[in-house]
Amino acid sequence: MAGTLPAADPAAAADPQRLTVDLAASEGPVMRGANGALYGLSDDGVPSDAALEPLKITSISQKPEGGAQHPNGDALTVSKSFFRNGGGEINVMMQDIYAKWPYEDLGIDDYLPKVDKIVKEVSADLNSDRFIYIPFNEPDQIWYKLGVSDQAQYEANRDRFFKDWKTVYQRIRAIDPDAKIAGPNEAAYHTRLLTDFLTFAQRENVLPQVMTWHELGSGSLRDFQAHYDDYRAIERRLGIAPLKINIDEYANRRDLSVPGQLVQWVSMFERNKVYANQAYWDAAGNMDGNVVRSNIPNGGWWFFRWYAGLTGDTVKVTPPQANTIDTLQGLASLDTERRQAQVLLGGSAGDSDVVVRNVARNLFGRTVTATVAEAAWSGYEGQHATPRVLARTKLTVAADGTVTVPLRGMHKMSAYRIVLTPGGSGTPSAATALWSASYEAEDAAITGGQVYTQGTVGNANGYAASGTKDVGSLNTASSKVDFTVTVPETGTYDLAILYGNQSGAPATQQLSIDGGEPVTVSYPSTENWTYRAKKDVTVRLAAGTHVLTLAKGDAEVTLDRIDLTARTGEPSASYEATLADISGRPSYDYSSSAGVGTGALVLRSGDKAVFDVYAPRDAYYTVVPRSSAAVQLTLHGETVTAAPGRPLRLYLVAGNNRIATTAQNASVRSLDVSGAGSTTGTLSYEGASATLAGGARLVDSAHASAGSYIGWLGNSPESTAEFTVDAPRPGRYLLVVHYAHNDRRDNGHAYNTDIMSRTADITVGADAPRRVTFKNTWSWDDYWTLGVPVDLKQGANRVTFGNASAWAPDIDRIEVGRIVG
Structure with a gap:
């Protein structure tokens, strides 16, 4: 990992790159527009709520309900989980109603009835105002061939597209008069087409409400600013008020999941205040390569979590080389109410000085605490623990209002976050230096x-x-x-x-x-x-x-x-309260920088702070609130009162856990979590212990934990597996299901892997069944886990798995742990 503050060897810091942040040059409120994804969601629960909610997604792009392009990712279906987790808008990729890629060209008369069906279904939804219709996808390449160089051929193709655009636009508005429509949605930026399109659309009163095009090459890191500037110039020449822009496909495979690559894309989109969705190159349901399995963060997820944590206004960032491919880039924010400045940067190896200018003393005082962390690349399917704090240091604000934060030994594929907060009194705890x-x-x-x-x-x-x-x-x-x-x-x-x-x-x-x-x-x-x-x-x-x-x-x-x-001891992490998600109006206290260094969050009645806590496996961990008074912690639907500094033993699921903290009046500095994960006290039941009915049966497998799993489960009301769970006391438990399945559909795409999820109805005792989604595990012999909160009575509890209408996943075993152990 990179060493920072100060450089271990003065020679290593020779000629560092310089990235400059000007806190006095506001670019407007943080928009978080670049955190979207095409087919980022595949099913309700994939990705999980705990993986989705912290990212504060502003827009996603999905296919219409029943679209044949892919087996899942239907807009109305995934809207339930998207909206309940604070999601913004959903772009409906209307042509994904077709099965083939490129879309089969059956003519506009074939397409219009499909348009009618899509719009009727979406407009009937209670959240219809949060959907945006995208009638055409990459028309410069598909159906219309608008990128041809021959001018006469271009004009013929263009006129046919414009005629169809007007027809479909008016068809949508006839059914849904308040519809928001986006386009033209080119595969790449074309100034010729956009000039003609806007001229036509303005004249015919069919202007889109959202302007969309794609940026899908490495060259976009160099060219996007020129594309954006050119587009806005076209609007000005034509007298069109600036349209909302959504670059609804961006980046390549080599960029997705890689924090150091993603920061380059996100910084240029956020700087220009446009929305943007990562491209869909592989499998749906993992936020385009940033969520492992359903609930586990990788390095890309942590970068987007940092991006979601920016508050206040973004401010001007000057990188060493603007608009240059694979170079150090960054974005920054200043929140004057919270008295926090944050800088996200990455994309280059070596040494860098981050120079923060106009650090106002009336906000920060004479000193600041600089906290530096790294989100490394862990692969598309590689878990990443809570980003390690590399340095936590008190720095003096220079007479000219400048603070310089040196980063040494940066990794090209990593992203880095610098948080500046008022220094206050005391000395921050030094970051643990791990070799x-x-x-x-x-x-x-x-x-x-x-x-x-x-x-x-x-x-x-x-x-x-x-x-x-x-x-x-x-x-x-x-x-x-x-x-x-x-x-x-x-x-x-x-x-x-x-x-x-x-x-x-x-x-x-x-x-x-x-x-x-x-x-x-x-x-x-x-x-x-x-x-x-x-x-x-x-x-x-x-x-x-x-x-x-x-x-x-x-x-x-x-x-x-x-x-x-x-490894110097058991794994541990401190989650700083001043960087948690909040609701209500808590106050920020930076009077002391002793300890974790970013001050304390003062919670009163009606306030809440939510921490995103990582666990490497489903197990018990020690959780300690560093607070001045008792707080209430809520996890998986269970609430427990925690005394200041008193350890709690809590059951966490593998990956991200959202722990909400409330108090009547308490100053909270951090939530400290430690342990490698203990299963002492959990209950474990192998598949062989279940009572099977209706065709469900045990299948021998060398890969199952006890040599067999429950297969052929579901696909009829009679096919069930019933476990008897003997709970030592009543309360809230986590039911952890060890499962596998590899359903997929090969529809001939050149790149998308159309994996499918399975569902199971889980019934506890006489309670109503709960439908749970199980993501594809890439093979029939790999067992993943999924945690489901359940309420159990003391003694024997019947826990039944089934699916009346489709196959459920294969089940190896289940584990049950009381949330408060």
């Missing part, structure tokens, strides 16, 4: 494998890889990769392996240290060899140099990089 080192697979000694290049500027739609290379074709009996590593001290180290596994089942490698007895490392399936995931294991190493060997086991695995990090 860490990374080793690229392509630089190791390779036997029986091949180095591949991935995700470069020239191959922007290739998948991201650390250092743009990985090692694949490790498919012979002798295939192995030998990493030579050097560690400073004898002790326990966390070993993170970035990998890919397209074998169709869990795959293994043999891990050995210095040729010693190997241990088996098992890798869950991934979408493909390059859709990167992360496997965490623990190794014991003596001080000095070692050779860590990963040799082929039962199947091929692709290796990208390994990270070694010293």
